[in-house]
Amino acid sequence: MMRKSFLIFIAIVAVLPILPTPEFWITLANYIGLYSIVALGLVLLTGVGGLTSFGQAAFVGLGAYATGYLSTQYGLSPWIGLLVGIALTAAVAFLIGALTMRLSGHYLPLGTIAWGLSLYYLFGNMEFLGRYDGLTGIPPISLFGLVLDRGREMYFLIWLVVLIAVIGIQNLLNSRPGRAIRALKGGGVMAEAMGVNTAWMKVVIFVIAALLACVSGWLYAHLQRTVNPTPFGLNAGIEYLFMAVVGGAGHVWGAILGATLLTVLKDQLQFILPKLLGANGNFEIIVFGVMLVLLLQFARDGLWPFISRLFPRRPQAVAPDAAPALPRRTQAPHGVPLLQVDKARKQFGGLVAVNDISFEVKAGEIIGLIGPNGAGKSTMFNLVTGVLPTTSGEIRFRIGDRMERINGLESRQIVRQGIARTFQHVRLIPTMSVLENVAIGAHLRGMHNDVTGIATSIARLNVNEEKALLLEARRQLERVGMGHLLYEEAGNLALGQQRILEIARALCCDPILLLLDEPAAGLRYKEKQALAELLKKLKGEGMSILLVEHDMDFVMNLTDRLVVMEFGTKIAEGLPAEVQQNEAVLEAYLGGIE
CATH class of the missing domain: 1.10.3470 (ABC transporter involved in vitamin B12 uptake, BtuC)
Known part of the structure; x- marks a missing residue:
């Protein structure tokens, strides 16, 4: 139409x-x-x-x-x-x-x-x-x-x-x-x-x-x-x-x-208003000012959305059934060190948010970084992903056969090395389809660089690239069980579905290490169960996961090891059963739960 x-x-x-x-x-x-x-x-x-x-x-x-x-x-x-x-x-x-x-x-x-x-x-x-x-x-x-x-x-x-x-x-x-x-x-x-x-x-x-x-x-x-x-x-x-x-x-x-509206309206007002008011002047500016106030009050997205509702909506991006395959990373051998955090520290003025934390993530593991609210988990997470710079210490990641320092790199440089993430507070584009939101994760896997990509896109010379990226997004959505929601607006999804969407978007980056920032926050019990099953499935496919959480029940039967933080300091590390019996953890976090 x-x-x-x-x-x-x-x-x-x-x-x-x-x-x-x-x-x-x-x-x-x-x-x-x-x-x-x-x-x-x-x-x-x-x-x-x-x-x-x-x-x-x-x-x-x-x-x-x-x-x-x-x-x-x-x-x-x-x-x-x-x-x-x-x-x-x-x-x-x-x-x-x-x-x-x-x-x-x-x-x-x-x-x-x-x-x-x-x-x-x-x-x-x-x-x-x-x-x-x-x-x-x-x-x-x-x-x-x-x-x-x-x-x-x-x-x-x-x-x-x-x-x-x-x-x-x-x-x-x-x-x-x-x-x-x-x-x-x-x-x-x-x-x-x-x-x-x-x-x-x-x-x-x-x-x-x-x-x-x-x-x-x-x-x-x-x-x-x-x-x-x-x-x-x-x-x-x-x-x-x-x-x-x-x-x-x-x-x-x-x-x-x-x-069209403003040009025609301005022309007519310049003719009509002086006659009505009996004086010459730019009175149309007053009308425009009133229009803007009313528009911002009742139609902040402008008038076109009201007209577009008259037409049936079609998805702007459609996933093909076949396309050229995107290159994929080779996952690291099971058990080799992937991420090493060595005495990482972050200070905001006199406040120490992360206090010389050290831990390691190995390939094929699900590691839980847990602690009560305000423990510094998300800050630690942001240090690993380059959102915040470290004050001191080192963060190293396996690139090829070597562990290389990544703190000091920008977020976009870190994801290029094979670390993808989700967010504590869901970050998506609500007016875009689920498919398009996930396809953003494949940005670095395009066939053109930032300069030629703009030109080829304007001239519509990027058909093969688009097919490959959209098919990859579709595959990741099917991988996480959302293949039936490809063309739904992302803003219409329930919170649990939005968090799964973020995981699919991160997987679209083709990561070696997947970082999840409180993925169970705000979810109902059954949604948490479904999320846990998905993460176990990803682990079975060879994915390594670092999980930031404060929900002990959620991580206890999911993770291989736990790192516990309180007030920016690591207070325990070990197997879930060991951590659950740790006196410092019981006192600071679990409140005496047996």
Whole structure:
């Protein structure tokens, strides 16, 4: 149904200028197209990636001024102006993105306002750009001998770019790097643990959004045939973001819906409100402000989700029945040391959270790291997985035939060595299918690197890679008994199912050692039984497991050995039966249970 709707949309776009449509409506449609291109970039950057930007209008200005200057001062082709504008925008966006994408919270939007204003005032104060008068006499675009010197001719090129952008962004989001981008909004900890370079991915989507804005500016310059700084200021940047939010910042088609609604509404309000109020002014801004307040109150995801409910939903990613096999690690021989923690220590100021802990995990074992709440178990876990750096001590892991130090490595580097993890508090993307959530775990097993992966995904040249990754995700879900829930939204699952989903995602990393952080927390008795059976099954398949838990009943008949912590210190280690009789454990943790 959605494919038919897409074809209907293309048909409407194609026939609009052929019909006896008034020139005014063609002009309005051209601006809707230009705004849609910028809003599409904001869908990727803000709606999906969770990175708010108020400065996209400045990148529109870069594209417009680059082509305007080269075509008026040097008589160069607009197509050369496009290439130069893209190169200039990519360089500027990469530099700005590398600096500002490190910011979080309210500092990021403030940073985008700062560079947006800087570029705006730069355009208005550079003598060779005409200062605030700008550049005039910009020539029209020529395409295959056809001079696009009127709005009706430019219409086709503008909307062709819109459709290419829509298809490209949809292809990207439904791919391996796209799943990594969608994981950014949750804070990035889970994405890093699955091998995603989140800092790089943030810069990438920032540059893509800037390039879309640049192309919109190029089209704008040759449509208007003149440029000045006014359309590239902070107000315009806010309007672009408003368009994305109104339409639905997390939805590709929401960008076009938002651009259409706000452009048409702004035009009508500028005509109606002065008559109603008997005075001239930008009264439409007041209406937009009220709209935004109501939208944030009643429809935070924008208007597109309400429209999309009219269409039957199909899974965006479907697991194939066959695909090229992904490479697999060879499991270590049973009984050899896999992980060695040697006097690991973690201090937060004067607080010692982990106090010189030492223990070992051997291949084929299930080791339980237990203790009461606040004992430092999860902190120890985060030291092993690279989420936190150690204050002192060493953590070594078997890589090939050697034990090598891994503390000091990032999470994404540690998972590359063969250690995969789950989280104490479930971290998944609730609006994505179970299959797609698990496929994130196979991020490092793709056929393309981070640079070529983006390009091949946009151009849909990654079909074989996608088939292999999705089939692997399906196999891991079937392995853990969730093969019947492939296309269910992850947010609809019960807590127990979500924890099993996290285990399947970790298994998709092809680990040698599986780290589970309180997997039984919040589960009912039967769910705990099912989880224990699953872990025994994985052990029987050769998987090594380090389990952080505080539920003694759960680990007693499951683990081979136990390490007990209290207040950051190891107080006991040994077989479950031995630990259960240990006086220090009975006093500190078991409370006298026999």
